[in-house]
Amino acid sequence: MALIIDKKILLPVNTQLLISRTHSLLQDYLAISKFKVVAMLVLTAWVGLALAPDVGRGMAVQFISLLGIGLLSAAAAVINHVVDSEIDSKMARTRHRPVAKGRLSKTHALSFAAVIGVAGFIMLMVWANTLTAILTLFALVGYAFVYTSFLKRATPQNIVIGGLAGAMPPLLGWVSETNQMAAAPWLLVMIIFTWTPPHFWALAIARKSDYERAKIPMLPVTHGIDFCKTCVVAYSVLLAVVCVLPYLIGMSGLIYLIGACVLNAVFIYKAVKLKIAGKDETAMDLFRFSIIHLMVLFVILFIDKWLPL
Ligand code: HEM
Numbered sequence: 001m002a003l004i005i006d007k008k009i010l011l012p013v014n015t016q017l018l019i020s021r022t023h024s025l026l027q028d029y030l031a032i033s034k035f036k037v038v039a040m041l042v043l044t045a046w047v048g049l050a051l052a053p054d055v056g057r058g059m060a061v062q063f064i065s066l067l068g069i070g071l072l073s074a075a076a077a078v079i080n081h082v083v084d085s086e087i088d089s090k091m092a093r094t095r096h097r098p099v100a101k102g103r104l105s106k107t108h109a110l111s112f113a114a115v116i117g118v119a120g121f122i123m124l125m126v127w128a129n130t131l132t133a134i135l136t137l138f139a140l141v142g143y144a145f146v147y148t149s150f151l152k153r154a155t156p157q158n159i160v161i162g163g164l165a166g167a168m169p170p171l172l173g174w175v176s177e178t179n180q181m182a183a184a185p186w187l188l189v190m191i192i193f194t195w196t197p198p199h200f201w202a203l204a205i206a207r208k209s210d211y212e213r214a215k216i217p218m219l220p221v222t223h224g225i226d227f228c229k230t231c232v233v234a235y236s237v238l239l240a241v242v243c244v245l246p247y248l249i250g251m252s253g254l255i256y257l258i259g260a261c262v263l264n265a266v267f268i269y270k271a272v273k274l275k276i277a278g279k280d281e282t283a284m285d286l287f288r289f290s291i292i293h294l295m296v297l298f299v300i301l302f303i304d305k306w307l308p309l
């Protein structure tokens with residue numbers, strides 16, 4: 001029975017223990033699902049869906065389609081935690097992860113991935129269409145198996161090739177509406193595809209010793225930090241060019257163009273600053289900004305659709 005002292009509810013010790021265990025278990029499951037990354041993937045899928053031609057599907061069905069894409073992305077992230085548990089336990093950034101630490105067994109994690117993955121796939125089959133379900137499954141296999149089990153350990157171009165899986169959500173959102181491929185959503189895929197290398201290499205520069213210890217051939221480890229910084233600058237410039245394409249083909253208007261130019265100017269400035277000044281903190285600053293950049297860019301794409309100039 002609960003006691004009330006000084007307006008505070010005092011629960012029995014057993015109940016308090018149960019609540020705190022449930023809380024940390026929930027946190028562990030959210031962590032292995034890469035909850036924040038998945039939230040961003042769903043945002044980009046939502047914008048792809050919103051920019052697609054209106055086919056009169058209801059909001060509930062659209063919500064379930066996005067949920068399906070989110071659940072399959074989370075399943076991919078959980079499989080990544082299982083496959084990478086040994087690597088994760090060698091790196092300072094990742095060694096406290098639930099599977100690497102042994103707080104969650106691989107069997108539990110894989111069962112969780114299976115449940116949410118199957119649920120997501122069924123949602124897409126029933127409430128979106130088969131094309132979206134199959135494409136999302138390809139993205140899951142691309143990230144969880146091709147990138148994680150093979151590319152990551154094989155080549156410094158790992159994240160360039162593997163980045164395609166994480167770049168797919170705008171196309172998935174669009175196809176969930178139209179049941180058809182189109183050129184326009186591929187431009188949004190290209191934006192994320194070009195954004196991924198500077199996003200990740202900025203972090204890899206700051207965490208080079210981690211990757212060295214885990215013997216993962218990330219670009220700063222195989223080709224040195226200076227070359228990697230040059231690649232970051234080159235990709236930032238390429239990203240700025242790719243970001244103009246939605247305006248040039250008439251998919252987006254002036255609001256988008258201005259927003260994209262400002263965001264990319266800051267991106268290039270921070271990349272050049274990293275190349276010249278080059279402290280770990282400058283690299284982490286670019287990594288954190290890359291996340292804000294992509295989030296704001298996609299929000300602006302959405303605003304531009306409803307407020308065309
Ligand atoms: C192969 C492609 C990618 C690689 C290698 C990569 C790598 C990483 C890494 C290593 C982190 C740090 C995680 C941590 O601190 O534990 C991270 C964070 C993040 N990434 Fe990526 N990323 C990729 C693609 C993407 C994509 C496509 C998105 C979204 C569209 C994304 C969104 C984020 C976000 C939002 C965070 C911050 C997460 C947090 O604060 O917990 N990433 N990424």
Ligand SMILES: CC(C)=CCC/C(C)=C/CC/C(C)=C/COP(=O)(O)OP(=O)(O)O
Nearest residue numbers: 034037072073076077136139140143165166
């Ligand atoms: C269905 C679908 C759209 C799937 C895509 C799923 C997904 C979660 C993509 C994000 C890519 C990502 C966070 C890579 C980092 O992996 P890492 O192993 O290099 O980083 P880590 O060391 O932090 O685990």
